[in-house]
Amino acid sequence: LRMKEQAMAWGATQVVNVRMETTNIGTNSNGIEVIAYGTGIR
Known part of the structure; x- marks a missing residue:
C-alpha cells in the first residue's frame, strides 16, 4: 500500500x-x- 500511495503522490x-x-x-x-518496487506511470 505504501508503494501505491507514494506513486500517487508523485502523480x-x-x-x-x-x-x-x-x-x-x-x-x-x-x-x-x-x-x-515497480514503475509508476501516468
Whole structure:
C-alpha cells in the first residue's frame, strides 16, 4: 500500500512491473523484510 500511495503522490495513476524481494532478518529470528518496487506511470 505504501508503494501505491507514494506513486500517487508523485502523480502516477498506476504501478506496473511490480517486483518483490524478501530477506531473513538475523539467523535465529523468524522475521523477514519484504521490499516491493515497480514503475509508476501516468
